[in-house]
Structure formats: structure tokens, C-alpha cells
Amino acid sequence: MTMNSEELFAQTLSILIVDDDAEARAETQTALARFGIGSDSYGNVEKAMDMIRLNHARRQDYDLILADHDLTETNGADLIHEIRNLLGETATVIFLTVKDDNIEKAAADAVLAKPLSVENILQAYRQAASRKQREQANLSIAELEGRRILVAEDMTVNAEIVKQLLSMNFMEVDHAKNGKEAVTLFTKSPKDYYDAILMDVRMPVMDGLKATEAIRASEHPNAKTVPIIALTTNYFDEDVARSLEAGMDAHLEKPVEPKQIYRTLAELIGKQK
Numbered sequence: 001m002t003m004n005s006e007e008l009f010a011q012t013l014s015i016l017i018v019d020d021d022a023e024a025r026a027e028t029q030t031a032l033a034r035f036g037i038g039s040d041s042y043g044n045v046e047k048a049m050d051m052i053r054l055n056h057a058r059r060q061d062y063d064l065i066l067a068d069h070d071l072t073e074t075n076g077a078d079l080i081h082e083i084r085n086l087l088g089e090t091a092t093v094i095f096l097t098v099k100d101d102n103i104e105k106a107a108a109d110a111v112l113a114k115p116l117s118v119e120n121i122l123q124a125y126r127q128a129a130s131r132k133q134r135e136q137a138n139l140s141i142a143e144l145e146g147r148r149i150l151v152a153e154d155m156t157v158n159a160e161i162v163k164q165l166l167s168m169n170f171m172e173v174d175h176a177k178n179g180k181e182a183v184t185l186f187t188k189s190p191k192d193y194y195d196a197i198l199m200d201v202r203m204p205v206m207d208g209l210k211a212t213e214a215i216r217a218s219e220h221p222n223a224k225t226v227p228i229i230a231l232t233t234n235y236f237d238e239d240v241a242r243s244l245e246a247g248m249d250a251h252l253e254k255p256v257e258p259k260q261i262y263r264t265l266a267e268l269i270g271k272q273k
Helices: 005-010 022-034 045-057 076-090 118-137 156-168 179-187 208-217 237-246 258-272
Strands: 015-018 039-042 064-068 092-097 110-113 148-152 172-176 196-200 228-232 250-253
Touching (some): 015 045, 022 039, 022 118, 045 076, 045 237, 064 076, 064 118, 092 118, 110 118, 148 156, 148 179, 172 179, 179 196, 179 208, 208 228, 208 237, 228 237, 228 258, 237 250, 250 258
Parallel strands (some): 015 039, 015 064, 064 092, 092 110, 148 196, 196 228
């Protein structure tokens, strides 16, 4: 059976459902599945936020988050506020409700009534995504040219590849051969000297997690704010969680696509300036 363009598009979406009504949650997930659309589903808000954080660290954010407006643990507006603080305005979030009266959509992009229609979900998503793309086109991102990046990598070949990728975008690069050297270079640097750190997780002498913890705990004026990005082959959920717990801002899998490095650096540096 040949699928049309709408069906093919729908099947590329990554969707999260947050609804503490188990029956309603299952109905939404089943309806999406009939269109061949996979989704993650949580009734627990804390677990849902944990998954949002993990995916964001990987820079693999959900395309669409469907959140019930009347959650038991928290109200939908508070949940969306937390999502916005983490993901910004680029995330498409839709309120779900069984109420007949008009509810305040707060920071949501749309409000849909239950029971849900997949066609309505896709239409609301397309409208929100189109609007966000137009708005994003008018936003300036952090300029990477002239930024100084500290690369902590013990493998010479890997370090040279990353240095070349950064230099191609006219960034200045310092190289640390292990975590201890990275800590020393950072803590002895002047204020605002480094714009970001690319940190390998597995290194001799001191690994990337311990190095990140040491940097965050140091008295350097940028210790708490300098973006630290993990570059690693360890990509399971528990690995990403450990990176976040250590104080890293993102967790990218090797080999990393150049555009992903540039995009992540631009996003995180832009938040600091």
C-alpha cells in the first residue's frame, strides 16, 4: 500500500504524551499508532520531564508534546512553563482537555479537546511549526567566528578532527589531553576566556565527568555558566543522565555531525551572552 506525503511526514514525528489518565493516554497512543506514528507516553510528570531532559541533552528534542491540561501532580500551565525553560519557544506543545469551556492556553501552541483526532493533532502541529519557522528565521543566533573553545580529548586523531571542524568556522581552539589538563587550563584562564568546552567522557588521568564536576565546583567566575558538551560513544540513557548530573549541558554521540556541533555551540553560547 502506497503512503501519501501526509502519512510519510507524520511517521517522521517524535511525539510525547503526558497524561495521568491511563485510559485517555492509551487511546491517544493507539490513535497515533494507527497512522504509523510512534510515541512515548507517561502518566508521571517527573518521568516525562526526565525523558525530555535526556532527549534535549542529545539534541534530539521531541517534535511535539501533548500535555493534559488537568494533571493531578501539577497543572498543565506549570508543566509547559518548565518545558519552555528547558527547550525555549521552539518546542511545539499542545494542551489536551475534556472541558467544553474555553481554557487559557498559557504558553501552549494550541488546545485540543478529547477525544483526539489524529488529523487535528497534525493540523495543529503544522500550523505551530510553520509559525515557529517564520519567527526563527528572524532571530539571530550566536556568531561562532572568533569564539574560543576548549577541547578535552586524549585521542590525537579525534582531537585533530574536532579542531579542524571548529577552525573551519573560524573558532579559536585550545586542546587538553585529559580531564585534569582541561581543569587546569580552564581554572587558570581569565574571565570569559572560554566560550564553551567540548569534553570527551573517557580519558586517562581524569575522565570527563570528574573534570566537569571539578570545573563546576571551582571558583572561576564562569565555572557555573560555561557550556560543557560531552562528545562520547556512550549513548545509553544512563550515560546521558550521568553527564547531566555531572554538570554538562549536552551529550553528543561520536562521530558527531559538524552541523550538530555548530548548532549546539551556537545555542548554548547564545544563552550565555
